[in-house]
Amino acid sequence: MAIRRSLIAGNWKMFGTRAEAEHLLSALKTRIGRPTDREVIIAPPFTLLETASRLLAGTSICLAAQNLHWEPQGAFTGEISGPMLKDVGCSHVILGHSERRQYCGETDEQVAQKVGAARRDGLIPIICVGETLAQREGGETTALISRQVRTALRQVQTNFSSLIIAYEPVWAIGTGKTATPAQAQEVHAAIRATLAELSDRATAEMVRILYGGSVKPDNVDGLMAEADIDGALVGGASLQAEAFARIIQFR
Ligand code: PGA
Numbered sequence: 578m579a580i581r582r583s584l585i586a587g588n589w590k591m592f593g594t595r596a597e598a599e600h601l602l603s604a605l606k607t608r609i610g611r612p613t614d615r616e617v618i619i620a621p622p623f624t625l626l627e628t629a630s631r632l633l634a635g636t637s638i639c640l641a642a643q644n645l646h647w648e649p650q651g652a653f654t655g656e657i658s659g660p661m662l663k664d665v666g667c668s669h670v671i672l673g674h675s676e677r678r679q680y681c682g683e684t685d686e687q688v689a690q691k692v693g694a695a696r697r698d699g700l701i702p703i704i705c706v707g708e709t710l711a712q713r714e715g716g717e718t719t720a721l722i723s724r725q726v727r728t729a730l731r732q733v734q735t736n737f738s739s740l741i742i743a744y745e746p747v748w749a750i751g752t753g754k755t756a757t758p759a760q761a762q763e764v765h766a767a768i769r770a771t772l773a774e775l776s777d778r779a780t781a782e783m784v785r786i787l788y789g790g791s792v793k794p795d796n797v798d799g800l801m802a803e804a805d806i807d808g809a810l811v812g813g814a815s816l817q818a819e820a821f822a823r824i825i826q827f828r
Pocket residue numbers: 588745749750751752753789790791792810811812813814
């Protein structure tokens with residue numbers, strides 16, 4: 578089995594002023610100051626990318642945006658492009674988050690376009706997939722997730738191993754309900770099987786698959802013990818330095 582470096586990403590969503598970002602990032606830097614074998618990414622809102630980029634300079638913490646537009650530039654009022662994100666210091670971008678699918682009508686096809694754009698623009702996409710409670714109860718989870726992954730990767734022909742997938746069951750996001758480690762592992766294994774069909778087994782073994790949905794200090798250890806869970810995409814708890822630092826230091 579390939580060795581995958583663990584990855585903890587914090588999705589700040591639509592939270593934070595510049596003063597709050599400075600406070601949170603300096604608290605985080607003190608807590609995780611020493612070099613770690615774990616990769617850490619934070620994804621603040623667009624307005625804080627410049628501030629975060631400055632504060633993270635010289636650290637090993639990477640910067641992600643929470644969305645992009647697929648065109649590199651143009652008359653798209655209110656949108657932000659990949660080259661703009663690169664310019665401000667982003668290395669990664671979260672794409673297809675369920676909140677964007679749910680509230681902004683983002684489709685699998687649009688996610689695919691955005692994944693293609695991120696790769697063209699030199700950003701590593703963190704591609705979110707996940708089922709609703711009704712879909713889970715209807716027994717649709719595996720087929721749905723496989724379809725989301727296949728569609729999102731439609732424009733990806735090469736270099737699969739650098740992709741990052743985040744499995745985020747919609748019913749577990751911000752609800753305090755986490756998938757059990759076994760439930761998450763089952764879906765992660767299915768995602769890896771889909772990736773193997775799209776590329777090959779060895780490549781699929783190199784892709785990091787994160788779990789997201791109410792990850793907290795008290796449940797991260799159990800989740801991270803599963804074979805195919807390579808990290809976490811953390812929402813609420815990433816806004817508290819102490820909780821996020823503890824998640825990064827999972828055992
Ligand atoms: P949560 O959010 O940790 O607050 O559930 C996770 C996410 O939406 O990425």
